[in-house]
Amino acid sequence: MRRVYLDYNATAPLLPEALEAASPYYMSVWGNASSIHRQGREARMAVDEARMQVARLIGAPNALDIVFTSGGTEAVNLAIRGYAHGSRSRGRHIITTRVEHPAVLDTCRALERCGFELTYLPVDDLGRVDPEALTRSMRPQTILLTVIHGNHEVGTLQPLAELVEVAHAHRVPVHVDAVQAVGRVPIDVLASGVDLLSLAGHKFGGPKGVGALYIRDGLGTTMQAILHGGHQERERRAGTEDVPNIVALGRACAWMSQRLADEGKRLTRLRDHLEAGVLSRISAVRPLGKGGERLPNTVNLSFAGVKGEALVFNLDLLGIAVSTGASCSSRQGVPSQVLEAMGVSQEESEGSVRFSLGWGTTDEDIERVLDVLPSTVERLRRLSPLS
């Protein structure tokens, strides 16, 4: 049975090139990058090179603006908590949106318990924040805006330039959770003026267990670290550098830097083909979040008369991996906050399935899905008391 993986927004396979680049750092150059002997120095050089590769992918002017973390969640926590606690004397108000990933939402809730005030901006039916709404929510005590670019559930891309403009006009720095956007759409932190940006290796072909936080030069001194201990990452993040994973992340970034535009086009074509194919073969299906700017690899479809979870399990039996909502939440059975914020009804939300493509997705994968999906949906509709 041909297996098809379309859950890249949950995690992606590691690029063989990235694994190859990392291999020597497992078996041959395995020193601690802080050591001064040759093993250590070689490890250090590899880390430095990876840092440059990450910087290049996101347009960071200086590799030293990149802090390696253990993943996207840590980067997001470091950005938000680190900046909030470092700036709490200036103000306690933080603005975010209602469509953030749990990493941001839960961090914001934790900050609320610590005495910070949070505003969760509403979004339109496509999941976009209105810059006007942002302007209206600004206060003298606002210290940070954190916004997701590239929604994990529906793929929505925010009007970043306008949002940054508003925030900066109020002297408020902007953190972008770009975990789903890096390696999928062009990112230029310098041109866009973004102050902090989080990314995770494993979403676009890099490894699990490593991520990065871009910190605009000058901002770092106002931030508090989360992990204290050694002097690694210029005192911003203690802990022995995970050299093989950092090298793999760097290589994945380099790989993507070379082909971002082409890969974007390729994914768009495959995704659009999947979406159009489903819409033409199956009735009563609505794509959620379609109509604005979207990640090239994501399509979230709501099937009337079907429980998304049931459809997902049935697809797994056919060797196809997809998901409902954010895989990152351990909260089972909770309706999607993102879809709710977009005005999607609970029924439509429960009938939704997310298909997310990536570097390994082929035309054959899409054909396979289009082959089996209609009959699967039809069968479930027949069995369902809902239709």
Add this chain to the structure above:
Amino acid sequence: MERPIYMDHQTTTPIDRDVLEAMMPYLTDQFGDPSSRSHAWGWAAEEAVDRAREQVAGLIGAQPEEIFFTSGATESDNLAIKGIARAYKEQGHHIITQETEHRAILDSCRTLEQEGFTVTYLPVDRYGLVDPGAVREAITDQTILVSIMHANNEVGTIQPLAEVGAVVKARGILFHSDAVQTVGKIACNVDDLQLDLLSISAHKMYGPKGVGALYVRKTRPRRLKITPLLDGGGHERGLRSGTLNVPGIVGLGRACDIGARVWPEEGERLTRLRERFVAGVMQGLDYTYLNGHPTQRLPNNVNLSFAGVDGEALIMGMTEVACSSGSACTSTTLEPSYVLKAMGLDDALVHASIRFGLGRWTTQDEVDYTVQTVVSRVKRLREMSPQYEMLVRGIASRTGR
């Protein structure tokens, strides 16, 4: 004999081939996210993680559900200290630790001091040992946590954890240990040591970098409260959010599995090699001192002070041997080792100290070669050292202890 000879196993260890092999499927086609509840890729990843959890638990005598995966021991230490303190701050604001802990513990404590906690940093004796009686005396009704490392990474001294544990638990206080240098190397059982929390690092025990664990005892009637450092997604029962580093976790599990089987014999082998090393050096040199406890020390640790010699110069001159002076985490600065200072060494002797850490694949030939190299280099450096000359002529003080 490969050059340079790696004698820095406290800083990091090479990954065991078996461990890397175990990781490979999860770096290639088994790439699923264990949080993906809806398909086979996710379930396979979850299974692998469950197995690793059992392996880690098995090594330290814990239950699998008491093992929480982190990005490494620095994080585990931060999580244990800050997490417990912040969760129990209504009950008390006093923490007890000691002066020779790893920076991850000390700096976490310093951060908590800024948040209003008081921390007692107990002194150590000339061997680096903490006195359980001193722990008992330091306890107040505000004490909520005691953290004492199992064995010191710089000098290898093994702390009397069982005795400290008895003191701490008699008062019903939570007990944590940074066991980074002992898990999989010497006996380390959470019940024997009466530990509530324990930090583990994979890359110190022939596992991969970027992963570690925190053991948290399942207490009754209520579970221990820990305020997480990382929010978002609620992974690891809410204690540590973030997509699991499946390959790393699988590697840690396998490393624990191997460690559980080999540590007794390996401990003996390393102890023999260590003693051969020390004897060889002492035979060839005078005014040379072993730092740390002579017998109650890690099987693989040799920390020596060579009076009249600059440690950095010695290391730089010995390109065939990779070792370190002080802890790697402070090696890019010229700060004298706070561990050696806490043990009473004066600055000169601290700067004259080198740590050698033997490992699983260290051979007797490598030890002999290293001893030879050390002895000849030290002699050469001493020829040019006015301090050494003064020492020999009885002008300078011997040890500054």
